Amino acid sequence: MLINNEKMVKKKHTSTMEKKKTGNRILLILTICLSIFIIGWKDPSVQKAQEKAVSSYVDTSSLIHPDHIIFLWLENKGFESIIGNRDASFMNSLVRKGALFTNTYAITHPSYPNYVDFFAGQSNGIYSDACIDNSTLATPNLYTVLKAAGKSFAWYSEDLPATGSNVCMYMNYVEKHNPITVFSNVPGSANKRFTDFPSDYTQLENVVCISPNLVHDMHDGTVKQADTWLKKHLSPLVEWCTTHNSIFVIYFDESESDDNNRIPVIAVGQPVKAGWQSDTLYDHFSWTKTISAMFMASSDWTHNVDVAKLITGCWQ
Numbered sequence: 001m002l003i004n005n006e007k008m009v010k011k012k013h014t015s016t017m018e019k020k021k022t023g024n025r026i027l028l029i030l031t032i033c034l035s036i037f038i039i040g041w042k043d044p045s046v047q048k049a050q051e052k053a054v055s056s057y058v059d060t061s062s063l064i065h066p067d068h069i070i071f072l073w074l075e076n077k078g079f080e081s082i083i084g085n086r087d088a089s090f091m092n093s094l095v096r097k098g099a100l101f102t103n104t105y106a107i108t109h110p111s112y113p114n115y116v117d118f119f120a121g122q123s124n125g126i127y128s129d130a131c132i133d134n135s136t137l138a139t140p141n142l143y144t145v146l147k148a149a150g151k152s153f154a155w156y157s158e159d160l161p162a163t164g165s166n167v168c169m170y171m172n173y174v175e176k177h178n179p180i181t182v183f184s185n186v187p188g189s190a191n192k193r194f195t196d197f198p199s200d201y202t203q204l205e206n207v208v209c210i211s212p213n214l215v216h217d218m219h220d221g222t223v224k225q226a227d228t229w230l231k232k233h234l235s236p237l238v239e240w241c242t243t244h245n246s247i248f249v250i251y252f253d254e255s256e257s258d259d260n261n262r263i264p265v266i267a268v269g270q271p272v273k274a275g276w277q278s279d280t281l282y283d284h285f286s287w288t289k290t291i292s293a294m295f296m297a298s299s300d301w302t303h304n305v306d307v308a309k310l311i312t313g314c315w316q
Contacts, residue, residue: 063293064271064315068201068246070208071287072234073177074226075111075219078255082264087224090231091250091266094238098268099276099314105283106254106261111219114253115179118284119143119209121302129176131168135184140301142207142291143186149297152205155180156194158213163196164188172213172220177253201240207291210234241269251287267314276314286311 079102082088083095106114112130113123120141126132143153159173164187168175180186194212198204215221216229234248241248247269255261265282285308292299293310300306 062312062315063290063310065294065296066245066247066269066271068204068206068208068241068244069249069269069291069294070204070210070237070241070247071249071251072230073115073209073211073217074250074252075177075214075217076254076256077218077223077252077264078257078260079262079264081256082223082252085223087222088227090227090235094250094266094268097242097274098266098272099278101265101267101278101280101282101311101314103279103281104263104265104286105281106252106263107284109254109258109261110176111253112176112179114284115177116182117304118288119179120183121285121288121305126182131175132182133166133168135166135182135186137183138185139183140298141180141183141186142288143180143183143190145292145297145301146207146295149295151207151295151297153207154190154192154205155209155211156192156197157211158194158216160191160193163193164191172215174214177211177217177219201237201244201246206295238268243270245270247272249287271315273314273316278311278314280309280311280313282309282311 082091083100083102084092107117108114108123108127110129112128113126116123116126120137120139122139124137124139146153155178157173157178159171160178161167161170161173166175166181167173175181178191180191194210197210211217212226212229216226218226230250238248240246247267249268250264250266252263252265255263285304289299289305289308290311291297292301292305
């Protein structure tokens with residue numbers, strides 16, 4: 001009888017333990033369910049949407065952030081017309097000091113829409129070199145996106161008669177080589193004369209474009225005239241860029257040929273690898289996007305800019 005009682009006690013104890021284990025399992029399941037409810041179950045469709053949103057951000061990990069980038073805009077010369085040309089001896093000397101881009105293309109012909117494409121990320125309906133009498137455009141552009149990021153922009157033009165002038169032509173200045181004049185959201189103060197270019201380069205805007213006049217940009221003058229002008233007026237700036245976290249870019253609006261719109265591009269400066277050559281396919285929009293990313297500005301303000309390829313590999 002004692003043995004049977006011991007068995008009953010043992011059986012009762014075992015049953016109690018199993019009930020406790022079952023209770024613990026139920027409690028664990030309830031805890032997990034409650035946690036999922038509080039934290040939120042990640043629906044696969046939501047997760048995919050989030051991944052897509054993250055992937056739309058520009059990866060700037062391979063970019064540098066210069067204090068200044070300066071573009072010298074020259075005219076109507078293809079890659080072979082400049083690279084290796086003895087008449088462009090100063091320009092070619094910079095190839096050894098910086099990066100040469102061997103596969104960059106303009107967007108179209110003629111000049112004006114290329115300048116607008118670079119500045120505004122789209123042509124805005126400008127397809128010819130015809131003068132535009134007033135500031136009619138208010139679409140986003142490098143000035144507005146850089147300003148929103150706390151950065152500055154200016155365009156300096158040789159022979160521009162006065163700061164903020166909207167004149168179509170004056171001496172050897174032409175509006176078609178200065179796109180900012182047709183934008184109502186760009187103040188006249190950003191449209192500057194080259195004669196007002198600061199001798200103290202630390203006073204330059206973060207992003208600067210320079211348009212020599214028709215003779216010195218090769219449009220009406222020779223390659224040698226442009227090369228001589230560049231060396232005389234801007235060689236000190238080029239040297240300054242190599243020690244002041246800044247970049248100087250020799251840039252062309254288009255080639256002289258309708259068949260091949262490949263342009264030479266040379267970049268020099270402290271953040272630029274010396275002797276570097278890139279055969280990656282780039283265009284005006286690539287530079288627009290890269291400028292935006294360099295200065296932490298928006299880089300998706302037009303479709304062209306959004307899908308453009310970032311310029312990488314040449315920075316240090």
